[in-house]
């Protein structure tokens with residue numbers, strides 16, 4: 001199982017083949033461009049159905065919708081020694097998912113739990129949904145110890161999640177300092193104790 005493919009600037013397939021000759025399927029935690037850029041080299045591709053329109057409307061070069069299959073909440077990706085449960089965590093995008101390995105007590109969190117900048121502006125992002133997803137993961141956090149995000153430092157510990165939730169609450173209450181974003185983008189940057197948010201007050 002490969003999770004996400006970056007911007008497509010690296011030879012992901014070659015890198016995968018250095019690790020294994022076994023058949024490989026791809027899971028996209030969500031379909032922001034920095035997670036799907038190398039998708040063309042993989043088939044099948046799994047994602048939550050709530051991501052499919054976004055993916056289809058800006059299909060990465062060389063990709064085909066025929067390769068895409070739905071992955072619903074509660075499904076188990078059974079790799080034998082590893083069993084990953086799909087957890088739906090909308091907010092960063094409508095169909096963002098996380099993958100929970102209960103026996104190994106680890107969580108692959110995509111962008112929604114990380115200590116870098118979390119994109120929360122623009123189409124498809126939703127702060128109340130994101131906060132609900134964080135509460136859902138706090139309720140599950142006695143089932144995992146390590147968190148493996150797509151950006152920032154890794155692994156993180158499960159106890160970072162309440163800090164991210166608190167950060168979103170401080171952001172929405174206007175308590176975080178507004179900074180310019182790291183690159184020109186139609187948003188501002190807000191940093192809490194454990195992560196950053198790229199957000200735009202409408």
Ligand SMILES: [Zn+2]
Nearest residue numbers: 030032092111
């Ligand atoms: Zn993303």
